[in-house]
Amino acid sequence: MYQRILVPVDDSDTSAAAVKEATRFACEQRAVIRLVHVIDLAQFAWSANEFLDVPQLQEALRNSGKLLLERHAEALREAGLTPEQELLEAWGGNLAHTIVEDAGKWNAQLIVMGTHGFGGLTHLLLGSVAEGVMRATPVPVLLVRTPAHGGK
Template identity: 60%
Template sequence: MYQRILVPVDDSHTSRQSLGEAVRFCQEQHATIRLVHVIDLAQFSWGGAEFVDVGELQTSLRQSGQKILDAAAAIVRESGIEPDMGLLEIWGGQTSQAIIDEAKLWRADIIVMGTHGWTGLDHLLLGSVAEGVVRHAPVPVLLNRSNR
């Protein structure tokens, strides 16, 4: 039914729970899994560049993102599945749109991701990547909410 499962990952408990669910789903469906992590390189492009090395900060962001992908891939490999991976770079855009664009480009059949379940002021201030994905995704989205 679902042969191409896209899994956005970060370094949260919720993301790890979703990854476990995606692995089980992948095993049941005999599917392919693609792990993605989104980094925003524009977050260090503000003024004050004379005090910091923006290129070094962006390199560090890329390295951190790759570590997150590598850790997620190790979990998937423990289940006997070889994942595809992608570090997605945006420049001040929306993380949710980067995930949606990747789902279209990779021709995903489903997106499996976590949601932190923020409400009220937290949701207003922090937004929701999951909500943006659900609203505009071209494919079904399976959300996993943290049980913490």
């Protein structure tokens, strides 16, 4: 049913759970998985702080993102899959928009992503990339949550 599955990843437990769920789908349906990680290169660029080496920090973000993608890709390879990987760069923009744009260019048929499920004030302050993706994409989205920490 779904032959092209896009999985946005970060360094969270919910992201790892989403990769696990996407792996199950891909193995059952012989699908291709594309892992993407979005970095915002503008997060340090706004600062005129003379103590920050902005290009060095941006390169560190790129390197960290590549390592993260490789770690998730290794888990997929262990399951017998051959994932694609892409580090996406945003400049102070909406991360959800960057994910949706990539899903369209890649012709994704399903987006599988983790969500922290924050509500209330935390959601208001932090927003939700998953919610932004759901609102902006015509592609079906499967959201994966992990149990709340602390057994609650």
